[in-house]
Amino acid sequence: MRIGSGAGFGADRLEPALRLIEQGRLDWIGFECLAERTLAQAQTARAADPTKGYNRYLEARLRACLPAMAKNGTRLITNMGAANPAAAARAAATLSGAGGPAIAYVEGDDVRHLIAADTRLADTGGTVADVGKPVISANAYLGIEQILPAIDSGAAIVITGRVADPSLFLAPLAHKFGWALDDWARLGGGTLVGHLLECAAQVTGGYFADPGYKDVPGVEDVGFPLAEVDADATAIITKLDSDGGLVDARTVKEQVLYEVHDPARYLTPDVTADFSGVALREDGRNRIGLSGASGKARPDTLKVTVAFDGGLIAEAGISYAGPGAADRGRLAADILRHRLRDIPELRIDMIGVAALHASAESVRRNAPSGSADVRVHVTARTEDRDIADRVLWEVEALYTCGPAGGGGVRGEVRRSFTTHDAYIPRDAISIRTEVIRP
């Protein structure tokens, strides 16, 4: 079976996906478009408009891909349903029109009704009540058990909300090869394939290039990966030869451990996957063979991402250039720390001097005394709109009340979220699969 990756995040490029559908002889293509951050944003969009809350590029992606999908018999699976799979499926049906392909969607990952004040949060050790902020959303990571009915329906397009990322790819594989839901070794192998595909270009040379150390040919047109998978869950990871990027042992190794904690216990709703024995084999140019992945019984509970109102984030900046830029930037930062001293959640970075790791001791020790130019970047979190506005006001006031030569003030106030993990029993969820036949 040949399965491709059409997206590694919500705003990923479209052309590499289209080239894979046109030239990759794919049975399936999976678009992984949902993260902790994008799901919370989608929930907010749905709350404001009940017809929204799905991926904003769904229509553009389908419009581009449907003709080649029909021509080549490629089926598409995606979590672009985000907070609203039903609305996403209706939008897809409207777009494809009468006589278009059947579209199945999966609902039931929304478990907001199961989250109470005393629900325990795994990552904090406390409860929902301890966070002290309103819960915006709670979504369980579904697995192949919940996705398979939609695939069994024969629909050409399968749309889900929150599912575990590898499950998007594992579900078509388990369907095709008839893997049992307790065939832990094969589910572990298929989960490795899904894990390698789920971030798209991250296994074909994206998130990888480091000139002189790890050069990537044609990175400006990096291709997305596809896997040739056998019934025993061994696979080859590859890409179109005509696309940019590369697949080699280094790119694949990096992705094997991406976002993995204990390699012997990678938890998904489907399996406790074991990547600790994974072996790679060069199988020609841009082809890496995978074997040795395994698995044990799946967890009894499902992970839930609980999103809380994170208050307002105010973010603003001002730039200084020329001799003494860093000193003037530091003076501006001191002024802001004094003027905004009543705001507890305030961070000031000096972009161009110590922008990302200023809290690290080694950076403080070696901080350069000078810089050609520097941007003073202020970020604050607050519940109070007036305080958020005051952050922007104080930065702008530096034009005339701050150090010499300050320019280029920009700022914005936006709503934010924080997320925490909870776990619920599997039998607490109820899943609904619908098929739309336009």
Next chain:
Amino acid sequence: MNSRKVFLRALAHARAGDKNNTSNIAVFAYDPAHYPVLEAQLTPQAVAAHMAGLVQGGVKRYAVPQLHALNFVMEQALEGGVNGSLNLDGHGKSWSSFLLGMEIDLPEDAPPPPKG
């Protein structure tokens, strides 16, 4: 045994990933011959020291020898994680490169650094 100092970047490549407030950085020796050097020197304590001021929680290490890989899992690392952090890089995506700035004592009888 005499040795000389090289940056980890010359011996290894790395990738960072995030899950909420936990960051992991997987480090891979370019040359398998350097894997034992990394295994000896990239202890959880040494990595924690390099990341001091960034990581608030503990550092755990998992070894995957056949991939010539060491995976470091760092708790309370991302100032609340991508949805909570006021840091520009709330994902901690730049951390893999930050770790490659560590200095390693390369024994004189080890093969030369493959890069740099």
